Amino acid sequence: MITDLDIRQANTRIRISRERKHLLKELEFKTIEFLCPRIPKFITPDILTIIGILGSLIVAFGLIYAVYDPYALIISVFGFALQWFGDSLDGRIAYYRNTPRKWYGWVLDINADWISISLIGLGFYFYLPQYKFLAFIFALTYGGSMILSLLRYKVNNQYIIDKGILGPTEMRIIICLVLLTEVLSGNVILPFMLIGSLIMIVMNVIESISVIKAGDLRDIDEKNATIKSEQS
Numbered sequence: 001m002i003t004d005l006d007i008r009q010a011n012t013r014i015r016i017s018r019e020r021k022h023l024l025k026e027l028e029f030k031t032i033e034f035l036c037p038r039i040p041k042f043i044t045p046d047i048l049t050i051i052g053i054l055g056s057l058i059v060a061f062g063l064i065y066a067v068y069d070p071y072a073l074i075i076s077v078f079g080f081a082l083q084w085f086g087d088s089l090d091g092r093i094a095y096y097r098n099t100p101r102k103w104y105g106w107v108l109d110i111n112a113d114w115i116s117i118s119l120i121g122l123g124f125y126f127y128l129p130q131y132k133f134l135a136f137i138f139a140l141t142y143g144g145s146m147i148l149s150l151l152r153y154k155v156n157n158q159y160i161i162d163k164g165i166l167g168p169t170e171m172r173i174i175i176c177l178v179l180l181t182e183v184l185s186g187n188v189i190l191p192f193m194l195i196g197s198l199i200m201i202v203m204n205v206i207e208s209i210s211v212i213k214a215g216d217l218r219d220i221d222e223k224n225a226t227i228k229s230e231q232s
Contacts, residue, residue, distance in 0.1 A: 028169050032088060036096040045094045045105065049112050052086025055079045056116035063123030070186065073179040076123070080172045083116060088169070110146065117142045124193065134193045141200035148207045155214045 039048075062076030091109060094100045121139035125132050152158055178192045 024169055032092050045090045048086045048090035052083050055083030056119040060119040060123035063127040073183050077176045080176050137197040144204045151211050
């Protein structure tokens with residue numbers, strides 16, 4: 001029998017599993033805490049990862065089919081919701097059930113994220129046939145942000161995926177609002193991707209400088225520690 005104490009401890013494990021700073025973190029945490037005990041036992045973290053990738057595939061399908069029917073973008077909105085469900089809950093359900101596999105899950109999560117962004121980028125590639133370079137820049141900048149997160153994790157053991165107050169959840173919501181606006185009025189995805197890509201490039205440059213400085217400070221600290229060790 002699961003007690004209230006068990007639930008509180010499980011929710012604590014969920015909250016400390018990853019440092020988050022994004023705007024909707026409390027609402028997202030409460031939603032995850034609500035969903036975790038209601039997910040059937042047979043749905044494993046790996047199955048949730050597959051569900052997340054399936055959501056990304058649906059996003060891509062909606063974008064590609066929207067070339068012929070703009071209302072198909074609503075399918076992509078559903079895909080983003082499904083992708084959030086799988087991507088946000090795969091690791092959290094493992095912590096809730098107290099069965100985390102830190103490194104296995106981390107490697108799987110990074111690969112799933114890259115597959116997802118590649119699928120979504122492919123969808124935009126077909127939806128904007130005259131501006132295919134924007135889909136390339138979109139995937140490139142997002143991939144760059146992933147690499148920077150991994151570099152920061154290597155340098156100072158901080159794995160942060162949020163960009164200030166914006167995290168993957170906020171980005172999904174913004175993109176979904178853009179897609180719905182595109183259905184109603186059209187001609188908003190192109191400027192959104194252009195402006196969004198430029199913002200991501202600037203943010204990646206700023207983050208790159210920050211990580212390089214952190215790496216330099218770590219080199220200095222390790223060098224001083226070595227000198228101190230040799231002198232003692």
